[in-house]
Amino acid sequence: MWLNPANPQLDKKGQLHHLLTLEGLPADILWQILDTAKTFVSTRVKKVPLLRGKSVFNVFFEPSTRTRTTFEIAAKRLSADVINLNVSVSSQSKGESLLDTVDNLSAMHADMFVVRHGESGAPHFIARHVAPDIHVINAGDGRHSHPTQGLLDMYTIRHYKKDFSSLRVAIVGDVLHSRVARSQIHAFTTLGCPEIRVIGPKTLLPAHVEQLGVHVYHDMRQGLKDVDVVTMLRLQNERMQGALLPSAQEFYKYYGLTQDKLALAKPDAIVLHPGPMNRGVEIDSSVADGKQSVILPQVTFGIAIRMAVMSIMAGNK
Amino acid sequence: MKIHIKGGRLIDPRSGVDAKKDVYIAAGRIVSIGDAPSGYTANRVIDATGLVVCPGLVDLAARLREPGFEYLATLESEMEAAIAGGITSLACPPDTDPPLDEPGLVEMLKHRAQNLNQARVYPVGALTQSLKGERLTEMAELVDAGCVAFSQADAPFADSLIFYHALQYAATFGFPVWLRPQDPALARHGVAHDGPVATRCGLQGVPVCAETVALSTMLILARETGARVHFARISSAEGVELVRRAKRDGLPVTCDIAIHHAHLTEMDIGYFDSNCRLDPPLRSQRDRDALRAGLADGTVDAACSDHTPVDDDGKHLPFAEAEPGATGLELLLPLTLKWAEESGTGLSAALARITSQPARVLDVDAGHLTPGHAADVCIFDAERPWRVTPDSLKSQGKNTPYIGHEVKGKVRHTLVDGQIVYETR
Amino acid sequence: MPGNPLPDAEQLLKALIEQMRPTVGPETGLIGIHTGGVWVAERLHQALKLKTPAAALDVSYYRDDYEARGLRRDVKRSEIPFEVDGRDLILVDDVLHTGRTIRAALNELFDYGRPASVKLATLVDRGGRELPIAAQFVGARVDVDARQSIDLERGAGGRLAFVLSARET
Numbered sequence: 001m002w003l004n005p006a007n008p009q010l011d012k013k014g015q016l017h018h019l020l021t022l023e024g025l026p027a028d029i030l031w032q033i034l035d036t037a038k039t040f041v042s043t044r045v046k047k048v049p050l051l052r053g054k055s056v057f058n059v060f061f062e063p064s065t066r067t068r069t070t071f072e073i074a075a076k077r078l079s080a081d082v083i084n085l086n087v088s089v090s091s092q093s094k095g096e097s098l099l100d101t102v103d104n105l106s107a108m109h110a111d112m113f114v115v116r117h118g119e120s121g122a123p124h125f126i127a128r129h130v131a132p133d134i135h136v137i138n139a140g141d142g143r144h145s146h147p148t149q150g151l152l153d154m155y156t157i158r159h160y161k162k163d164f165s166s167l168r169v170a171i172v173g174d175v176l177h178s179r180v181a182r183s184q185i186h187a188f189t190t191l192g193c194p195e196i197r198v199i200g201p202k203t204l205l206p207a208h209v210e211q212l213g214v215h216v217y218h219d220m221r222q223g224l225k226d227v228d229v230v231t232m233l234r235l236q237n238e239r240m241q242g243a244l245l246p247s248a249q250e251f252y253k254y255y256g257l258t259q260d261k262l263a264l265a266k267p268d269a270i271v272l273h274p275g276p277m278n279r280g281v282e283i284d285s286s287v288a289d290g291k292q293s294v295i296l297p298q299v300t301f302g303i304a305i306r307m308a309v310m311s312i313m314a315g316n317k
Numbered sequence: 318m319k320i321h322i323k324g325g326r327l328i329d330p331r332s333g334v335d336a337k338k339d340v341y342i343a344a345g346r347i348v349s350i351g352d353a354p355s356g357y358t359a360n361r362v363i364d365a366t367g368l369v370v371c372p373g374l375v376d377l378a379a380r381l382r383e384p385g386f387e388y389l390a391t392l393e394s395e396m397e398a399a400i401a402g403g404i405t406s407l408a409c410p411p412d413t414d415p416p417l418d419e420p421g422l423v424e425m426l427k428h429r430a431q432n433l434n435q436a437r438v439y440p441v442g443a444l445t446q447s448l449k450g451e452r453l454t455e456m457a458e459l460v461d462a463g464c465v466a467f468s469q470a471d472a473p474f475a476d477s478l479i480f481y482h483a484l485q486y487a488a489t490f491g492f493p494v495w496l497r498p499q500d501p502a503l504a505r506h507g508v509a510h511d512g513p514v515a516t517r518c519g520l521q522g523v524p525v526c527a528e529t530v531a532l533s534t535m536l537i538l539a540r541e542t543g544a545r546v547h548f549a550r551i552s553s554a555e556g557v558e559l560v561r562r563a564k565r566d567g568l569p570v571t572c573d574i575a576i577h578h579a580h581l582t583e584m585d586i587g588y589f590d591s592n593c594r595l596d597p598p599l600r601s602q603r604d605r606d607a608l609r610a611g612l613a614d615g616t617v618d619a620a621c622s623d624h625t626p627v628d629d630d631g632k633h634l635p636f637a638e639a640e641p642g643a644t645g646l647e648l649l650l651p652l653t654l655k656w657a658e659e660s661g662t663g664l665s666a667a668l669a670r671i672t673s674q675p676a677r678v679l680d681v682d683a684g685h686l687t688p689g690h691a692a693d694v695c696i697f698d699a700e701r702p703w704r705v706t707p708d709s710l711k712s713q714g715k716n717t718p719y720i721g722h723e724v725k726g727k728v729r730h731t732l733v734d735g736q737i738v739y740e741t742r
Numbered sequence: 743m744p745g746n747p748l749p750d751a752e753q754l755l756k757a758l759i760e761q762m763r764p765t766v767g768p769e770t771g772l773i774g775i776h777t778g779g780v781w782v783a784e785r786l787h788q789a790l791k792l793k794t795p796a797a798a799l800d801v802s803y804y805r806d807d808y809e810a811r812g813l814r815r816d817v818k819r820s821e822i823p824f825e826v827d828g829r830d831l832i833l834v835d836d837v838l839h840t841g842r843t844i845r846a847a848l849n850e851l852f853d854y855g856r857p858a859s860v861k862l863a864t865l866v867d868r869g870g871r872e873l874p875i876a877a878q879f880v881g882a883r884v885d886v887d888a889r890q891s892i893d894l895e896r897g898a899g900g901r902l903a904f905v906l907s908a909r910e911t
Contacts (some may be wrong), residue, residue: 008588015812023517032815039800039819045853048803050813099633119635120519121589129633142637144519179519206516207524311803315812 008127015316018127018136019309021145022186030190033308034155040077040304050311051080054111058084059101060139061117066275067139070299071114071148074306083110102126110134112310120144120179135313137306143177149274150183152305154191156298157229160270164188170197170223170265171214173233173255173282174204176244180274181233185212199223200255203244220255227265231272232257232283248281258284262292270294318360319343320735321353325365325696329372330669331685340370342692345735349688361737363730365696371668373405373436373693373731375675375684377573377621378549379646381438383429384422385414390626390713392426395646396435398712400739402622402647403695403728405436406676406683411443412470418443418454420462427463435738437693439465439679441495444483450474453483456492465679466547468495471596481538488544493680495547496535498556499597503527508637510600514583520637523598525553532559540568547678548572550623552597554607561616571678572616574608575623576652577643577718581605585718591632591639592718612670613662619675620656622649626714644714651726654699658725664699692735701727751894751902754865754881755782759789761879762832762863766790771831771857773797775847776818778836778894781902782865786834797822799833804846826855832879836894838864841875866904868892 007024011017016029056075058068068084075082087101096104105113112135115123120142127136140146154164161167169188175181175198188196189212198209199217210216217223224230239245257271271283271293279285288295322340327350329335334350341349341357348354379399382390399407409426411417417426423440430438442464446452450473459467467487474480487494504527509515511522532548536559539546551557551572560572577595582605586593593599611617625642632639649671657667676684683693702725707715731739766772771794774783780798787796800818833847844862851857863879868886886892891909896902 036813036817039817041819043820044822045820045850047853049849050803050808097630097633098635098638117635119637121637122635124589125591125633125635141635142519182517182519207511207522208513208516211513212516312813315808317810317812 008124011316013316016313017316018123019147019313020123020127020136020138022147022150022183022190023145025190027190030151030154030187032312033151033305034158036312037155037301037304037308040307041301047077047079049079051075051078051314054080054314055109056080056082056112056114056310057105057108057110058082058114058139059087059105059116060085061087061115061122062140064116064140067116070302071137071139071306074303075310077303078307078310080112080310098122098125099129102129106130106134112137112314114139116140118142137309137313140179143179144182146179146183146274148302148306148309149180150187151309152298152302153180153184153231153272153274154187155301155305156272156294157270159297159301160294161228164191164193167193167228168195168197168226169193169229169231170199170227171231171233172199172220172223172257174235174239175200175209175233176204176206177236177239178233181231182212184231185214189213197223197227201245204239220261221264224261224264228269229272230257230262230265230269231274234274234276235278235282248278252281256280256282256284257287259286259290262287268292272298275299318735319357320692320732320737321357321359321362322365322370322694322696323362325368325370327370327686328665328668329686330665331372331673332687333665335665340686340692340694342732342735345692347686347688347690347692350686363696368696368698368729369664370686370694370696372672372684372686373695373733374403374649374671375679376404376407376624376646376649376671377619377675377678378575379404379407379409379622379624380412380626380642381409382626383413383426389628389631392429392433394711394713395624395626396430396433398646398710399436400731400733401711401728403650403697403731404646405693405695405731405733406439406679406681407436408439408441408465408679410441410470411468412448412472416443416448416470417441417459417464418446418448420455420458423459423462423464434733434736436733437683439463439681441466441468443467444469444487444494445474445479448472450479453486456487457490460490460492465681466493466495468549469497471497471499473501477534481542484538484542484544484546488542491545493545493547495549497549498528498532498535498551500527500531503530508594508598509586510583510598510604512583512601514586518586518589518636525555525600525604528553528556528597529559532556536563536568536570539570546570550575550578550597551608551611551617552578552600553604557607557611557616561611564616571618573619573621573675573678574612574617576620576645576649576656577623578605579609579612579620579656580652581718586636589636590718591634591636592643592716592720594632594636594639594641595643596641609656609660612656613660618670618678620649620653620670621675622646624712624714626712627716628713632716643717644710644712645717646712647710648705648717648719648724650695650697650728651724654726655724692732694730694732695728696730697726697728699726701725703727748904748906749866749882749884751865751904755785755902758782758863758865758879758881759786762786763790765861766792766832767830768793769829770794771797771822771824771826771829773799773822773831773833773847773851775833775835775843776800779834781894781896782836783834785902786863795823797824799847799850801843801846801850804850806842806846820850822854826851826857828856828858830859830861831857832861832863834863836865837892838862838867838875838877838880839870841871841873844875845873865894866892
C-alpha cells in the first residue's frame with residue numbers, strides 16, 4: 001500500500017498524541033492507559049491538578065449527554081477548564097464547514113478537543129487539520145470507532161477476569177453499525193484475547209468481518225457456549241425501517257440476552273453493555289440488573305479511563 | 318504551417334507501426350510518414366529524438382464542469398489541462414448544470430470549445446430530460462447539434478420500462494448508449510467498496526453486486542433492443558467477466574475503466590483519504606488485477622481519465638461527505654505508461670487503449686496517424702519523471718490520490734489539426 | 743559520610759529508627775512516597791511497631807515537571823487508610839534532593855485533609871535543595887556528584903541498598 005502514511009495517533013517518539021481509534025495502537029500504550037486508570041478509580045481525592053490551566057473542548061456534532069458528561073467530569077477531576085459545544089445545533093446548521101468550525105475553535109486556544117461526529121473518519125480529518133500541539137480524542141465517529149468505550153470495556157473485563165489470554169468473548173447484536181464493537185475487537189486482539197465471537201443475523205454483520213479476526217455465529221445459543229464475557233449491543237429502531245430486521249420482538253427472541261441464554265455461557269460470565277440499554281429488546285431486565293451484569297461499574301470505570309487518556313496525552317510533547 | 322517531426326519513435330497502434338519514422342505535416346494534415354514529400358520545406362522542425370510520437374490521446378470521459386460548475390473549473394483551464402496531458406479528443410458526460418439535454422446547450426459547448434482551438438470536444442448527450450430518467454430527449458436533434466452518444470451519467474432511470482424504451486429509441490437510429498452499471502438501491506449511501514476496508518473504517522459499502530446486477534440487466538436489454546451499448550467505468554472482476562462472456566457470445570458491447578482503478582485499491586483509502594473517494598469505488602486487489610487483465614486482453618476496450626475536478630471545499634470533509642472524483646487529464650498518459658511497464662504490455666498495445674480503441678468506441682476519425690488525415694499528435698518523453706503538485710497541474714482540479722507523488726511520462730508537444738497547441742521544455 | 747559514594751542503606755535505616763523512636767506514638771501516621779519511600783516506611787512501621795497502618799503516596803499527579811516530561815509510565819495508586827484531619831504525620835522518602843517531590847507530596851496530602859503537623863524522614867539527604875524544605879529525621883548527609891543519581895533498590899529478602907547511576911537530564 002504505497003499511499004500509507006505514518007500512524008496519525010502517535011508522535012515522533014511513538015507516544016500517544018491523538019486517540020482516534022484502538023486499531024494500530026501498540027499494546028503497551030493500551031496497558032499504560034489501563035494501569036493509569038486504576039489509580040483514578042475510587043480514590044478519596046477526587047481532583048488532581050494535572051491539567052490545571054488547560055482547556056478541554058467537548059465538540060459534539062452528534063448529541064450525547066452521557067458520554068459528554070463523563071468526559072466533562074473526567075476533565076474537571078484533572079482540574080482542566082471544560083467548554084461544551086453542541087455544534088450540531090449552532091454553526092453546522094448555518095452551513096459553516098467542519099474545517100471552519102475546527103479552525104475557529106483552535107483559535108480559542110484549546111489544548112484538547114473531544115470530538116463526537118456522525119461520520120466515520122471525522123476525528124481523523126480534524127486531527128489532520130488542527131495545530132500540532134492540540135490533542136484530539138475521538139468520542140465516537142459514525143460506526144468506526146469509540147476508543148474510550150473500548151478501553152473502559154477492557155478495564156472492566158480485566159477488573160473481573162484479570163487475564164485476557166484465556167478468555168472467550170462474544171459481541172452480540174448490530175455489529176454492522178457499531179463503533180463499540182469495532183473498538184472492542186481491536187482491543188481484544190491487541191491485548192491477546194484468543195477467541196472473539198460476533199453473534200448476529202447476516203443483515204447486521206459487516207462484509208468480511210472474519211478478516212478482523214473474529215468467529216461468526218448466527219445462532220446465539222451456539223455462540224454463547226462457554227463464553228466468559230458477553231457484550232450486548234444496542235439495537236436502534238431505524239434497523240427495522242431499513243429492512244434489516246422485521247421486528248424488535250423477533251430480534252429479542254433470537255438475539256436478546258435472557259437468563260436461559262446466559263446460562264449457556266460460563267457460570268461466572270460477565271455481561272457488558274455500552275448503553276443506553278433497550279430493555280426487552282437486546283437484553284432482559286433480569287439480566288441487566290442481575291449479578292452477572294457489570295453495566296454500572298462500566299460507567300464508573302469510564303471516568304477513570306478518560307482521566308487516564310487525557311493525563312497521558314496532555315503530558316506527551 | 319509545415320511541421321516536420323524529426324527523429325522520434327513513431328507508434329501508431331492502429332496500423333501497428335512502431336519504428337523510427339519522421340512525420341510531415343502540412344495544412345493541418347499528415348502528408349507523409351517516413352519519407353519527406355518532394356519539395357517539402359518545413360516551417361518548423363520538432364526534434365523528437367528520444368521521444369515517442371503517437372496519435373493525440375482520446376479520452377472517453379472528462380468533466381469540463383461547464384456549463385454550471387464554473388466555480389470548480391472552466392472550459393479554459395480544463396482544455397489547457399487536456400492538451401498538457403497530450404489529449405486531442407475528449408468526450409464529456411452530460412451531467413452539467415443544466416444537463417446536456419437541449420441542442421442549444423450542446424451547440425454552445427461545442428462552439429466555446431472550438432473557439433479555444435485546443436482539443437476536440439465530443440459531447441455525450443443526456444438520454445433523458447434533465448437526466449431525471451423519465452422522459453426521452455430529442456436524440457436525433459442532439460446528434461445534429463454534435464452529440465456522439467447518450468448517457469445518464471451516474472443518474473438512475475425511474476424504472477426499467479423507461480430504460481428499455483430509451484434503448485429501443487436510440488437503437489432506432491443506431492445511436493450509441495453509454496451506461497454506468499450501478500444499481501442505485503444496492504449502491505445507496507455507499508461510499509467505499511463493500512469489503513474489509515469499509516468494515517474496518519465503518520464506511521457504508523457499495524457491494525460488487527450493485528455493478529453486476531445492473532450490468533446483467535443492461536446486457537439483456539441491449540440484446541433485446543439491439544442498442545449499441547458501451548459500459549462506462551467497470552470496477553470489479555465479476556463485471557469484467559460479464560463483459561467478457563457477452564463479447565464471446567457475440568454481443569457488440571464495449572467498455573472502459575477509469576485509469577485510477579487500474580492501479581489503486583480500497584487499501585489506498587488509508588486513514589480516510591478523501592482523495593480516494595471515487596465513484597465507482599476503488600475495490601479489492603483481486604478486482605484491480607482483473608481490470609488490468611481485462612485491459613491487457615482487450616475485454617476492456619479503453620482506459621479513460623474520468624476527469625472530475627473537485628475543489629478543497631468538496632474534498633476537505635470526512636470521507637463519506639466528500640465529493641467523489643479525481644482529476645485525471647494530465648495523469649492519463651503517465652498512469653497508462655505505469656500500467657504498461659508493470660504488466661509487461663508493449664508500448665504500442667498500451668497506447669492503443671488511449672488512442673485508437675477509444676476512437677473506435679467514439680466512432681470518430683481520431684486516435685491514429687495516417688497520411689491524409691488530421692494531424693492530431695502527441696509527442697512525449699516516456700522516461701521523464703515529474704512530481705504531481707497543485708502547481709504542476711494545469712487543471713483547476715488538484716484532487717488526486719497521486720498528489721505529492723512522482724509519476725513518469727511527460728508530454729512535450731501536442732498538435733491538433735497540425736497546429737502546436739501545447740509545448741514545454 | 744561525606745565522600746563515601748555508596749552509604750549502607752540498612753545501617754542508615756537503623757539510625758533513622760533510633761532517631762524516630764522517641765517521637766512516634768499510636769496515632770502517628772507514616773506515609774511513604776513511592777517507590778523507595780514506601781519500602782523505607784514499611785521497614786520503619788515494622789521496626790517501630792506502629793499501630794496506625796502505613797500509608798503510601800504516589801505524587802505523579804502533583805509533580806511540577808509534567809509539562810516537560812509527561813506522565814510517568816508506572817503511576818501507582820495512593821492509599822491513605824486513616825483520617826488525615828488533625829493527625830501528626832511523618833512523610834518518608836529514600837532520597838531528599840531538590841525538595842520538589844516533598845512539595846508535591848505536601849500538596850497531595852492537603853487534598854486529603856488538614857493534618858495537625860507534618861514531619862519528614864529521609865534515609866539520605868544529598869543536599870542541592872531548590873525549595874525551602876528540611877527533613878527532621880535524616881539517616882545521613884551524603885555528597886553526590888550533580889551528574890549522578892542515587893537510588894534505593896530492594897533486593898532478595900527485602901534487603902535495601904543504594905545504587906549510583908548517571909542522572910537523566
